[in-house]
Amino acid sequence: MKSIGVLMTCPMHKYLEQQLETHFNLFKLWHCNSSITEFLKTHQGNTIRAVVGDTNIGVDAELIASFPNLEIVASYSVGLDKIDLRKCEEKGIRVANTPDVLTDDVADLAIGLILGVLRRICASDVYVRIGKWKDADFGLATKFSGKSVGIVGLGRIGTAIAKRAEAFGCSISYFSRSQKPFANYKFYSNIIDLATSCQILIVACALTEETRHIIDREVIDALGPKGILINIGRGAHVDETELVSALLEGRLGGAGLDVYENEPEVPEELLGLGNVVLQPHVGSDTVETSDAMADLVISNLKAHFSNKPLLTPVI
Numbered sequence: 376m377k378s379i380g381v382l383m384t385c386p387m388h389k390y391l392e393q394q395l396e397t398h399f400n401l402f403k404l405w406h407c408n409s410s411i412t413e414f415l416k417t418h419q420g421n422t423i424r425a426v427v428g429d430t431n432i433g434v435d436a437e438l439i440a441s442f443p444n445l446e447i448v449a450s451y452s453v454g455l456d457k458i459d460l461r462k463c464e465e466k467g468i469r470v471a472n473t474p475d476v477l478t479d480d481v482a483d484l485a486i487g488l489i490l491g492v493l494r495r496i497c498a499s500d501v502y503v504r505i506g507k508w509k510d511a512d513f514g515l516a517t518k519f520s521g522k523s524v525g526i527v528g529l530g531r532i533g534t535a536i537a538k539r540a541e542a543f544g545c546s547i548s549y550f551s552r553s554q555k556p557f558a559n560y561k562f563y564s565n566i567i568d569l570a571t572s573c574q575i576l577i578v579a580c581a582l583t584e585e586t587r588h589i590i591d592r593e594v595i596d597a598l599g600p601k602g603i604l605i606n607i608g609r610g611a612h613v614d615e616t617e618l619v620s621a622l623l624e625g626r627l628g629g630a631g632l633d634v635y636e637n638e639p640e641v642p643e644e645l646l647g648l649g650n651v652v653l654q655p656h657v658g659s660d661t662v663e664t665s666d667a668m669a670d671l672v673i674s675n676l677k678a679h680f681s682n683k684p685l686l687t688p689v690i
């Protein structure tokens with residue numbers, strides 16, 4: 376497979392890069408200023424038969440049109456929102472992603488964010504480091520155990536979060552397109568009702584046209600001044616302007632965010648808020664999971680180019 380041209384859209388995990396270099400003829404788009412036009416000045420477009428993208432730079436219509444021999448997109452992500460799936464389907468391009476291997480990590484981080492916001496872990500860490508403990512006790516935080524948790528999207532990650540929250544004695548309810556027969560949790564067909572009924576609302580669904588800004592002013596107000604919003608999905612699930620004003624005006628109790636609408640930009644106003652915990656889109660970024668995701672990308676590519684079924688096919 377050493378002669379098969381594979382294009383990486385941006386730097387990802389070093390191990391993935393090494394593996395791609397070992398098994399394929401790897402091209403790196405960022406060596407051409409991340410510009411396809413630049414790339415095509417020095418390389419033949421028809422050498423590329425596979426593209427590996429991620430949550431930063433995926434595979435859009437321009438890229439698809441530039442590589443006439445493109446056969447497969449193997450995304451180093453579970454999320455598919457940066458891939459033009461319709462175009463891929465139209466052109467008969469296969470698509471694979473990295474589900475399952477990252478579920479635990481993302482669910483762990485969701486719980487970490489809840490604890491971070493409610494127990495004020497980041498603020499109290501700073502309190503100790505800057506020597507304030509010597510002057511006075513830190514003060515009280517908010518209990519997590521036993522709270523009511525609402526989950527938007529009860530897929531693999533949503534279910535893993537639910538299981539973890541159950542272990543904290545939380546009552547679980549969820550909103551999704553349809554009721555899940557396997558789940559023993561209360562189902563809401565209306566997200567406003569879910570937000571009204573829970574204390575912590577967690578966004579864990581895929582980003583699609585239907586779920587863009589699913590967390591709008593109405594949902595935020597339904598969650599209310601004591602409610603906590605956790606987002607480990609995508610920034611665009613939340614109307615960020617509304618989120619910021621709700622936090623500034625005290626209409627929302629707090630937020631734990633791993634994702635933002637214009638990453639890596641984070642609204643300035645959030646940086647000064649003590650009831651907010653911010654992470655730089657690292658839900659699946661552990662050594663173990665990143666290696667497993669990379670292995671899955673390689674296995675999908677090898678399967679495709681050996682005419683075997685993809686391990687985690689999307690299309």
Ligand SMILES: O=CC(=O)O
Nearest residue numbers: 430451452453454
């Ligand atoms: O956000 C992370 C992913 O989609 O894998």
